[in-house]
Amino acid sequence: MERKYGLFDDKKFLKQKYEREKLTLVQIAELCNVSRNTIVNRMKKFEIPIRNWKGGYREGRFLHPWKKNKKLCLEQNNYKCVKCGATKKENYNMELDVHHIIPFRCFKNYKDAHNIKNLIALCKKCHFIEESKKSIRETTIGNDCKVWNYVNIYEAEIGRHTNIASFVEIQNGVKIGNDCVIQSHTFIAGNTTIGNNVFIGPGTMICNCKEPRAHNDNWICSPVIIEDNVSIGAGCVILPGVKIGKGSMLGAGAVITKNVGNNEVVVGNPAKVIR
Numbered sequence: 001m002e003r004k005y006g007l008f009d010d011k012k013f014l015k016q017k018y019e020r021e022k023l024t025l026v027q028i029a030e031l032c033n034v035s036r037n038t039i040v041n042r043m044k045k046f047e048i049p050i051r052n053w054k055g056g057y058r059e060g061r062f063l064h065p066w067k068k069n070k071k072l073c074l075e076q077n078n079y080k081c082v083k084c085g086a087t088k089k090e091n092y093n094m095e096l097d098v099h100h101i102i103p104f105r106c107f108k109n110y111k112d113a114h115n116i117k118n119l120i121a122l123c124k125k126c127h128f129i130e131e132s133k134k135s136i137r138e139t140t141i142g143n144d145c146k147v148w149n150y151v152n153i154y155e156a157e158i159g160r161h162t163n164i165a166s167f168v169e170i171q172n173g174v175k176i177g178n179d180c181v182i183q184s185h186t187f188i189a190g191n192t193t194i195g196n197n198v199f200i201g202p203g204t205m206i207c208n209c210k211e212p213r214a215h216n217d218n219w220i221c222s223p224v225i226i227e228d229n230v231s232i233g234a235g236c237v238i239l240p241g242v243k244i245g246k247g248s249m250l251g252a253g254a255v256i257t258k259n260v261g262n263n264e265v266v267v268g269n270p271a272k273v274i275r
Contacts, residue, residue: 007032007128008039011046018048021105021137025050031131033097033124066114070098077121083130086123097127106141117144142178159196177228189240191223198226201234201252210240227262 007013008028017023017031025043029036043050074096080087081096099122104113112118122130133149141147142160151164155172158164162176165184170176174188177196182188186200189208194200206224213219222240226232230244233252238244243259250256251267260266265275 007124007131008034008042010128011048013128013131014039014042014046015048016135018043020135023105065111069114069116069119072116073098073119074121076116080121081123081126082120083122083126086126096121096123098122099127099130102141102145102147103136106136106139108140112143115143165202173223183234189224191221192226193223194226195228195230195246197229199231201232201236203235204232204238205236206238208240 014028017028018025023031025036025039029039032039040050077096079096086096098119100113101118101120102113104110107113130149134147134151134153136147136151136153138155139153139158140156141158142162144161145158146163147153148164148166150166151168151170153164153168153170156170156174156176158170158176159178159180161178162180162182164170164182165186167185168182168188169186170182170188171190171192173191174194175192176182176194177198179196180194180198180200182200183202183204185202186204186206188194188206191208192206208221208223209219210222211220224238224240224242224244226238226244227246229247230249232238232244232250233254235253236250236256237254238250238256242256244250244256245260245262245264247263248260249265250260250271251265253269254267254271255269256266257270260271261273264273266273
């Protein structure tokens with residue numbers, strides 16, 4: 001008989017969820033759709049030390065409306081994996097998983113995390129792939145956000161209706177408002193503040209250190225502030241400590257070395273006001 005495949009068979013996955021993201025054994029078991037004892041046995045097999053957990057989320061995190069919405073999600077997806085089309089029978093005669101597009105730990109209210117719009121049906125193999133595509137930890141994400149694949153976000157705050165494309169890195173202390181669009185391959189350095197309705201084009205780099213060194217004991221953070229309704233063209237570089245005023249527009253490839261006033265249009269390297 002062919003061996004059953006599961007997320008719990010991957011040592012790297014277990015270490016990331018248990019040691020980096022600080023999930024409990026019960027949480028990992030629920031994520032993998034197996035028993036807690038199965039996770040314990042795999043942890044022992046992979047020689048991952050099991051801690052005495054004293055924290056964690058409230059016990060009701062997978063109660064109402066999780067059970068109702070889980071069933072509804074499977075029904076809406078016709079009991080098929082939305083990625084590969086595998087059915088329950090093809091999926092080693094096991095139940096399909098219901099995957100949170102944005103991890104439930106990123107929500108202040110677990111009912112928002114279990115919203116049917118945030119759930120998709122996946123087979124075990126596709127579930128493992130999706131869980132491996134992005135790393136989000138200690139981050140608060142508002143309702144109706146979209147976070148695509150291969151995104152790293154940690155210790156940040158993101159508002160409502162914000163769209164974050166693939167290959168984006170958002171570092172600790174970053175605050176992003178509502179209704180923003182952040183396109184692919186963008187880097188947002190720590191402690192950056194971004195207002196509402198901000199568009200950031202692909203390949204934008206936002207820096208926060210005026211004297212970068214590989215090893216610097218006297219490192220000083222000079223965060224960037226981007227106010228509401230700003231549009232940033234593709235490939236812009238915003239240097240540390242700069243403030244971008246409301247309604248301004250940065251042309252593609254601009255290098256922003258000093259503050260930009262409200263409603264100004266700047267282009268070039270270094271950027272200059274043209275309107």
